[in-house]
Each structure stands twice: as C-alpha cells, then as structure tokens.
Amino acid sequence: MATLSFELQHKDQKSNARAGVITTDHGEIQTPIFMPVGTVGSVKGVSQQLLQSDVKAQIILGNTYHLYLRPGTDVLEKAGGLHQFNHWDKPILTDSGGYQVFSLAGTRKIKEEGVTFQSHIDGSKHLFTPEKVMDIQRSIGGDIIMAFDECPPGGSDYGYAHKSMELTHRWLDRCFTQFNATPDKYGYTQNLFPIVQGGTFKDLRKQSCEYIASKDAPGNAIGGLSVGEPEPVMYEICDWCCQHLPQQKPRYLMGVGTPWNILECIGLGIDMFDCVMPTRNGRNAMLFTTQGVINIDNKKWEFDFSPIDEALPCEMSQYYSKSYLRHLFKAKELLALTIASVHNLSFYLWLVGEARKHIVTGDYASWKEEMVLKLKTRL
Template identity: 75%
Template structure:
C-alpha cells in the first residue's frame, strides 16, 4: 500500500490559506480539515453512523495514552487494530500521548530514556519511551501517528524550553529509527508526523521547525500552542512555524481551537486541526452556530422553537429546536448531550468545508473577515 500523499490544489491570493487533498490507504481528506477527537476510540456520545451522516467527518483522532491504558494493545491487536475495533473505516490519527503524560499522569519523571508516569485511572506505574510509543501506535494501527514529544507548559523559561525542545528532537530521531525498523501490522501504510516545539521563543520555534522540516516525513505537526498563551501569540508562532515548514507537506496545528482560531490559522497556512472544544462545550450547553455562540441553558431559549442552526448542512441542526435541546439539557437527558455534540461537530466541519470553498474561489480573506465577528457574537 502507498504512503500518505498530499496534493496542494490552491493557495489563496490574499493570505497563506491553502486547499489540498491528503490521500491515505483508508481514504482521502480534503483540507483544510477539522478532526473530531475520539480519545478512547470513540467521539463522546456519538456513533460512527452519526459521525459519517450528520457530522460528515473525514478523519477522527484516537489517543495513545488512553488506548494503551484501556482497552490495551492486546485487545486492539486481537481486533485487528482500532479501525476494526470501533468500526470507523476512514482515516484515523493518533496523538502520541505526550500531552496526556504531562497533563494527566501523576508523579511523572522525565529522563533521557523516556517518561515514567502513573496512570490517572489506578495509579499504576508505566514507562513511555519513543520506541514503546511507536510500538503502541503500530498496534493501534492509525493512518497517521505522532512522534513522542514533551509539551512544555506556558509560560516556560528559556532554559527549560530549550532543554525540552532538544530532548523532543532526540526523541524524534529515535521515533523515526524505530518506526522505520518496524513493519505495519495490518496490511496498510502508517505515516509518522514529527512535532514542532520551542514554547514561545522565536529562535527555538524556528530551529525546531527547521529540524522537523529536515526529517522529510510525510507531514508536520505544530505542538505546544493553545496551552494558555494569548491568542495573538498563538497566531504569531503558528505563522512562524508555517513559514518554515515544507509547502508540499500537510501542516497540523494540535489542539486548536475556537471557530475563529481555526479560520485565522487557516489564513496562516494550517491544513489540519483538532480540539475537544466542540464536544466538551456542547456537553456544557454551549453551541457554536453560523450566527454566533449560544448558551442553550439560558431561559431566553425556553420557548424558541427555531432550529439549532438552519445555516449549516446537518439534519439534527436543522430539525431540532433550541427549546427542545434546552429542555433535554435542563432535564439532564443524555440525548441532549448527543444532539449538542453532533451539532457542534457538524458546525466545525461545515466551517472548514466553507473555508475550503472560499480558498478555491479566491475570496477567503473577505469571507473570513466578515464571518469572524459574527461567530464571536453571544446570542
């Protein structure tokens, strides 16, 4: 089977926004794209059928840390990989677990070999190394796998950020070596993406972007942003990284973000996004819509029988009313969590597909500048 291919189809004349197509052995992905987060192998409260028919997702995420702990690689291998286990037959990307090791795990100890950490589930001790993380992702069987990195907190002092970045680079070299020395398990090609780090220091970000570019892997990821820094700083460093990364490789900005964050970062040259925000916020009564942000818990929606959002292409968003969803959320009915999550994800996928249309049409910037204030409106 073939390695991942990226075809750059069009670049916006007034920005760095791009439209492209990623081809994997499990199908094609039109970029820019948003990837719903399925941490433990499922997108919370959604079925595969809903992801396909309502959300219109083209690729979803799994997470190495969580899948390693539950159900474990033995179960995943017995199933034939995550695609067979969860029934999703389109592309999957797995995060390496680096962020979770540093944000969830207790009593972690970072050393050259890797990271010793305690499970957030039962406190048991585990060791993640670049090699073991590659092995786990081979067992999961995602189409795109991520290198093991350290994600430094914000803010980090320069000395720590530099030391962390250099460790990430050494780990990356080990990831590449081990990945290339181990075979695909399930008869299709997996692809390794390196991750840019360097905190919020221009020279470190530049050096890391150049290091990642020189690996000549099939794509590149930008990590360590959207971790508490101001939005404008996130945009500044996203642009810096994109300017250094290869034009003919897809660029993945990890963990970003709000709908307006996504549009602004598309304008800076990013192709791929993921974030838990649409599902997490949906479960907490916040809806993103084509007309602005709705707190569906608010009493003002109690007798509003208009659709959740008739401006996007989603049956659930067009069919169910604000009043009904508010009732479900207030009653703590689990169906409400599903409807809110489906709607928010469908909105995010609608947004990136519209962005793609406007990149291809050559009017992306004017469209974005008109839409962003609308999306930020609190209804």
C-alpha cells in the same frame, strides 16, 4: 500500500490559506480539515454512523495513552487494529500521548529514557519511551501516528523551552529508528509525523522547524500552542512556523481551538486541526452556530421553537428546536449531550468546508474577516 501524499490544489491570493487533498490507504481528506477527537476509540456521545451521516467527518483521532491503558494493545491487535475494533473505515490519526502525560504534571517524571507516570484509572506506574510509543501506535493502527514529544507548559522560560525542544528532537530520532525498524501490522501504510516545539521563542521554533523538515516526513505538526499563551502569541508563533515548514507537506496544528482560532490559523497556512472543544463545550450547553455562540441553558430559549441552526446542513440541527434542546439539558437527559455534540462537530466540519470553498474561489481573506466577527457574537 502507499505513503501518505499531499496535493496542494489552491492558494488564497490575500493570505496564506491553502486547499489540498491528503491521500491515505483509508481514503482522501480534503483540507483544510477538522478532526473530531475520539480519545478512547469513540467520539464522546457520538456514534460512528452519526460521524459519517451528520457530522461528515473525514478523519478521526484516537489517543495512545488512553487506548494503551484501556482496552490495551492485546485487544486491539486481536481485533485487527482500531479501524476494525470501532468499525471506522476512514483515516485515523493517533496522538502519541505526550499531551496527556504533560497534563499529569503531578505524577510524571521526565528523563532521557522517557516519561514515567501513574495511570489516572488505577494509579499503576508506567514508562513511555519513544520506542514504546511507536510500538503502541503500530498496534493501534492509525494511518497517521505522532512522534513522542515533550510539551512544555505555557509560560516556560527560554532555558526550559530550549532543553525541552532538544529532548523532543532526540526522542524524534529514536521514534524514526523504531518506526523504520518495525513493519505495518494490518496491511496498510502508517505515516509518522514529527512535532515542532520551542515554546514561544522564535529562534527555537525556527530551529525546531528546520530539524523536523530535515526528516522529510509525509507531514509535520506544530505542538505546544494553546497551552495558556495569549491568542496573539499563538497566531504569531503559528505564522512563524508556517514560514519555516515545507510548503509541499500538510501542516497540523495540534489542539486548536475555537472556530475563530481555526479560521485565523487557516489564513496562516495550517491544513489540519483537532480539539475537544466542540464536544466538551456541547456537553456543557454551549453551541457554536452559523450566527454566533449560544448558551442553550439560558431562559431566553425556553419558548424558541425554531431549529437549533436552520442554516447548518445537519439533520439534527434542523430537526430539533432550541426550546426542546434546552428542555433536555434541564432534565439532564443524555440525548441532550448527543444532539449538542453532533451539532457542534457538524458546525466545525461545515466551517472548514466553507473555508475551503472560499480559498478555491479566491476570497478567503475577506470572508474570514466577516465570519470571525459573526462567530464571536454571543446570541
């Protein structure tokens, strides 16, 4: 068993983009990387076999809030952890549930002890404390587990963002105390990542980065972005945080975002991304392709028998036609959701893989500018 390590292999000369390798007990992750979101232990509509064969996923996510409510830690522990339960033998990252609690604004109550909230399933009341969240994530068994933080809403004023950041830091201390006091359950090393907060205020973000960096964790995350602030503000704060987080540790930007968001933030120095967008938008007939964005519902695709995306090295994207996929959506056939989800996820993994190639060859900045314009094209 070994603590997660990060080898920084290449840096782009005209941006802050970087390529590296994260090593965990469940295998290596080449960065920059996109991580498909498997909220309840599965990526919606996509089997683990397809995640490996078509999507080429290197790491997936699970969510503490959802897995705690269902199936529960008793089931997960008896199964031997999430890796055994869902038969995924590569790395897993578990979110702390902080964002899900944030999204339950109508039923949650935040206090020093933790957060009380009502289950979205049956309305039952629960309390998440930093200690409990660490224990739940120990039971789930992710290779990377996230600290319990408070995610302030977009547009929060300075006073709220400051108070929230300080609470997140106090909770982080409690997370590390509990994490260090409890052993790994399943014979491999788990790694705790802290989360930078501070809203859109640079002095708070700098203070939070410095506090998080002082913990010397194996990696660090940036939270509280893509929660309603304008894109230029997101990029500005992301850039600022990257300037104040350790160079030798992987940086994870939580919950971001569109393909162009990801390319811009790679250029700022981010290594890890996750977002529900590829599967959520796919289920709603929006496809991200190597040539731009497609709404496959549109009538213009009715007689288009060309592959969904001939340039994408994904079997489903080359096997099925645009016309056929449109037909499946119109017929409300469940297969449409799987094809669209696999396609979009494959595209995201292809995109970060291409980004890595261009970082290594040294022309990332110019390639990124051309690619962002292409990706925003509505076909």
